[in-house]
Amino acid sequence: MxxxxxxxxxxxxxxxxxxxxxxxxxxxxxxxxxxxxxVTQYMVGFGPTVWSRRRGETEYGFKAIPAGGYVSMxxxxxxxxxxxxxxxxxxxxxxxxxxxxxxxxxxxxxxxxxxxxxxxxxxxxxxxxxxxxxxxxxxxxxxxxxxxxxxxxxTAQPTTTLSSVSECVVPASQQAATGQTECTPADPAAPGYEAGLLPGDRIVAFDGREVADWDSFSGWIREAAGREVSISYVRDGETIESTITPLLTERPVASEDGTPVVDDDGVAVTQEVGFLGVGSTQELVPQxxxxxxxxxxxxxxxxxxxxxxxxxxxxxxxxxxxxxxxxxxxxxxxxxxxxxxxxxxxxxxxxxxxxxxxxxxxxxxxxxxxxxxxxxxxxxxxxxxxxxxxxxxxxxxxxxxxxxxxxxxxxxxxxxxxxxxxxxxxxxxxxxxxxxxxxxxxxxxxx
Incomplete structure (x- = not known):
């Protein structure tokens, strides 16, 4: 298949x-x-003619090599x-x-x-x-x-449903310096993993506020570094209430289109913000x-x-x-x-x-x-x-x-x-x- x-x-x-x-x-x-x-010819392709037919004063056809075409005047x-x-x-x-x-x-x-x-x-x-x-x-x-x-x-838009939950937190500078992609015992556990979040959970509330879109949710996470806050999510049709503490860590700065911001030397710009270690699913939303x-x-x-x-x-x-x-x-x-x-x-x-x-x-x-x-x-x-x-x-x-x-x-x-x-x-x-x-x-x- x-x-x-x-x-x-x-x-x-x-x-x-x-x-x-x-x-x-x-x-x-x-x-x-x-x-x-x-116009003597209208041809799609180049090389030997595979098929052609004349209509009026113009020959229409296809050539053997489909790498272009031409109109002969x-x-x-x-x-x-x-x-x-x-x-x-x-x-x-x-x-x-x-x-x-x-x-x-x-x-x-x-x-x-x-x-x-x-x-x-x-x-x-x-x-x-x-x-x-x-x-x-x-x-x-x-x-x-x-x-x-x-x-x-x-266009693909992030939803409030989780697609991934990281087990640990690796600072952006450490990732850039070592290329680390796997967790080690020295890396702190990600708050989302510690709180028991799973892929497929749909976040409905955070810090007492209703979560309507992923961008707002991400902003609230960044602002809540080091502070224990409430979180509500739906799993298998059941709403679960819990608490979570975003970890202050170094993360890349992203532009409006989502691409990393780099300095004059081409190095990714980072900032310390709150982090849960969760990713969003994407869905197509007509514009x-x-x-x-x-x-x-x-x-x-x-x-x-x-x-x-x-x-x-x-x-x-x-x-x-x-x-x-x-x-x-x-x-x-x-x-x-x-x-x-x-x-x-x-x-x-x-x-x-x-x-x-x-x-x-x-x-x-x-x-x-x-x-x-x-x-x-x-x-x-x-x-x-x-x-x-x-x-x-x-x-x-x-x-x-x-x-x-x-x-x-x-x-x-x-x-x-x-x-x-x-x-x-x-x-x-x-x-x-x-x-x-x-x-x-x-x-x-x-x-």
Whole structure:
């Protein structure tokens, strides 16, 4: 059963990512057709064609390698001309030959009647809309999935039911210095354990106050260090009255989102507070629609942070893959890594089905937001590179009008093909490295 659940989780994410890629290309296809650009191919994947069918002037199909997709439009590159308007002859330089070959291949796609249906003749704003259509589709998918998560399933919130009761208290500084995780005879017993609390107990009152939520309960515990207080909890339908004395101990300071606060040296900040040694169960609580966009924004900020430091992050992944260093759980991973995580989550039968389903949907949502951010990088062959080229063309033409010079014409993106090939090779190399690392040194999210 566990193996079947693992496979089901992997298949869910694979299908979700494939659908996301297909819809990304639809984001390019629809505005291109609306602006009357002739689209010759809409393909999901690369390599040999597995299946295709022609509808009108466009061939729709699937390729053997499901690692992306493309929409082929006629007239991506303008013809090379001299200042007099004559067609420039090819050079024997290697880079120039690459450019000329690509331009010739684009020219061979043209048919009679395509004169005003080529991509490069579109107004700049239309070209930008076409190229941004793909990333914006991923942003839309990610936002919709986040809405399903937050409004449908809900976000994990702590309840007043105990999930764990620690046997002892280990100060935070001692844990950081020694890595201690097990109790020793020298460690003081945890107050909750001494008071007889058990996982599954539901706390209903503390220090004479009704416990309605975990956050309030935690605050009262911290304030009651060293003082004996009353506590009431429900076990097997019976309410039990008792007393308990929170122990003053050193605990990490947490930020609003629950992450540890660290100082300038990266050391966790601690403070002495009251402590019982109990943990809360989590349950999914649906949130209002107003929580969706802030959650999407937070996720985009995290993805952008990874992308901005991508070279360094990839180097760290490579170092981890070929050494004993652990993988950074916040670092980049490949589709293989995402699939493995999805399988592990799906196979965790101790977790409620709703929580597992929500996590899988969250993975697909996160991939879509990552595709949105990554495709905005202003380098060819990414969509952001085409947008940057269109903007540069607009800037050149605006400057020419300002200084009353002749219109310089469309910017020749074909001249950037050598750089495009270099970027493509780097991206493929990065992908291979991430896949290798996800096989030999996968990210450990579950301990």
């Amino acid at each position: 566990t193996v079947l659940l693992f496979i089901a989780g992997v298949l869910f994410v694979v299908v979700g990512i494939a659908a996301s890629i297909a819809l990304h290309e639809v984001g390019h296809l629809v505005p291109a057709k609306l602006f009357r650009v002739r 006629v007239g991506m590159f303008p013809p090379a001309t001299t200042e007099s308007g004559a067609v420039r002859r090819s050079s024997t330089g290697v880079f120039q030959q690459l450019t000329d070959d690509a331009r010739q291949a684009a020219a061979e796609q043209l048919q009679p009647g395509d004169e005003n249906r080529v991509f490069y003749k579109l107004p700049i704003w239309k070209r930008i809309i076409i190229m941004l259509g793909g990333p914006l589709m991923n942003l839309l998918i990610g936002t919709v999935l986040f809405a399903v998560l937050i409004m449908g399933f809900g 209002p629609a107003g929580e969706v966009l802030p959650a999407v924004g937070d996720s985009l900020a995290r993805v952008a942070g990874v992308v901005l430091n991508l070279p360094q992050r990839v180097v760290e992944v490579g170092q981890a893959a070929f050494s004993d260093a652990p993988r950074d759980p916040e670092g980049p991973i490949s589709v293989v890594g995402v699939g493995r995580i999805a399988g592990e989550i799906s196979a965790m039968e101790e977790i409620p089905v709703a929580s597992r389903a929500a996590t899988l949907i969250g993975l697909v949502a996160g991939v879509n937001l990552a595709l949105f951010v990554f495709n905005l990088i202003p380098l060819l062959p990414l969509d952001g590179g085409h947008v940057a080229g269109a903007l540069w063309e607009g800037l050149r033409r605006a400057f020419a009008r300002l200084v009353r010079r002749p219109d310089p014409g469309p910017f020749d993106m074909a001249k950037l093909l050598p750089l495009t090939y270099a970027v493509a090779i780097l991206l493929m190399g990065m992908g291979v490295l991430l896949i290798y690392a996800d096989i030999v040194k996968p990210v450990d999210l579950f301990g």
